[in-house]
Amino acid sequence: MNDDITSSRESTAVGNTLYFPIYSPDDLSTPVGYYEDESTLLPAQSDCIFSGAVSFDYNDEQESFESQITVSGSCSASLNSVTGGSGAYACSSGYGYSKEEGVDEGYSGLAFNICQTPCEAYSGKGAEDLDYL
Numbered sequence: 001m002n003d004d005i006t007s008s009r010e011s012t013a014v015g016n017t018l019y020f021p022i023y024s025p026d027d028l029s030t031p032v033g034y035y036e037d038e039s040t041l042l043p044a045q046s047d048c049i050f051s052g053a054v055s056f057d058y059n060d061e062q063e064s065f066e067s068q069i070t071v072s073g074s075c076s077a078s079l080n081s082v083t084g085g086s087g088a089y090a091c092s093s094g095y096g097y098s099k100e101e102g103v104d105e106g107y108s109g110l111a112f113n114i115c116q117t118p119c120e121a122y123s124g125k126g127a128e129d130l131d132y133l
Contacts, residue, residue: 003076014037015048024055024109030054033065037109039075048075057087069112071096080113089114 017038021031051072055065067087072082073080078097085092094114 012038014051015041018052022056023054033058037071049073050075050080051083056089069096069114085114118123 015038017036019034019036022035023030033054033056035052035054037050039048039050041048049072052070054056054069055073055099056068056073057066058064060067065087068085069082069089069092070084071080072083073096079095080097082092082094082096092114096110096112098110115117
């Protein structure tokens with residue numbers, strides 16, 4: 001809900017942090033994950049840059065999330081980058097955007113277009129070479 005977003009915002013010396021639940025459009029009563037980010041204000045441009053994560057599949061025993069989508073971008077951009085992922089979203093890339101169509105009143109929509117490259121494509125000699133960069 002928008003109230004969750006507003007109440008989670010905390011100001012830092014250089015920007016803001018957010019942490020709020022993510023709901024499926026099919027069930028607005030139980031969160032399916034959580035979004036968190038940090039942003040840095042760019043006062044000369046009245047904009048900010050951010051990096052964040054959308055975490056899913058909470059494991060009670062390990063007290064951690066098993067899947068994650070990482071994102072980054074500009075606060076004024078209409079599309080922002082999916083920069084990676086883990087678990088069910090391993091090796092993801094793509095983009096995310098705010099969505100208004102089909103979103104219930106009092107909620108903000110967030111959508112992702114994700115491409116997943118098999119992680120095996122990065123194993124072997126090429127991955128070993130990266131250790132030396």
